[in-house]
Amino acid sequence: MNLSKTTSLLFVFLCLLAAAFTQPSVSFAEQTTQENTPWGQFEDITASLFEAQKEMLFDDPEAAAAAIDLANEQLNQFLATYPDFPAEAEQAARDALDFAAVAITENNGNKVSAAKGKLRTALLLGSFQLTKSNIDSGDYEAAREWLLVRDFRPSTRFDRPGADATLAVTELVEGTTTPDKAWPKIEADLLDTYQGKLVETLGMSGDDSLFPNRRSESAGLAAGYWLLLEPAFRAQTGDVATDE
Secondary structure, eight states, X not given: OOXXXXXXXXXXXXXXXXXXXXXXXXXHHHHTTSOSSHHHHHHHXXXXXXXXXXXXXXXXXXXXXXXXXXXXHHHHHHHHHOTTSOHHHHHHHHHXXXXXXXXXXXXXXXXXXXXXXXXXXXXXXXXXXXXXXXXXXXXXXXXXXXXXXXXXXXXXXXXXXXXXXXXHHHHHHHTSSOHHHHXXXXXXXXXXXXXXHHHHHHHHHTOTTSOHHHHHHHHHHHHHHHHHHHHHHHHHHOHHHHHO
């Protein structure tokens, strides 16, 4: 076995080991029957992209293509369940799956990994926008559901991950605060998290010590995090600064 193949299989093993500690102990097929919530369906779709990524590393493009087909079905169900999902985020998610499908025909596992990052952040973008729109409309329970579809900062001894946003939306549900006070806290928490993630993934995408698949996925994540952050950057610094 050559060195390239050995390192690829090692990467698969490490990914599977990490998944074993971060995901419920269910089969791939069983993952598609998770609770019908935004977070549950988000997990199903991203799990399908992980499966495609894994199958490409095992040199099985046919199985990878089947996983992408399943992801498309899951995305269609997700959008049927939540017809108010923002069009911009929907298009970004569909573009990511199309990119993955083409990558499989090219036998390019790195591009499949990049598509996984792009898909994840497309769904995070939609969740961010729906959290805001549900707060604006007064549906605070729905806002709390969508807030679960997010990334988190690492916790420290001084700060729990997502504490500001979680507490703010809980106070909205309990009627102890108002949207004009709660949303700035939620927005700041989420944008601070995604700015940190953008910096992190940009660094990883250029780190030659990481496996190519990991760098590619990090590049896809970075592109998606920027899509989330760009409106806020433009509002604060203007079009010229963000275009440089």
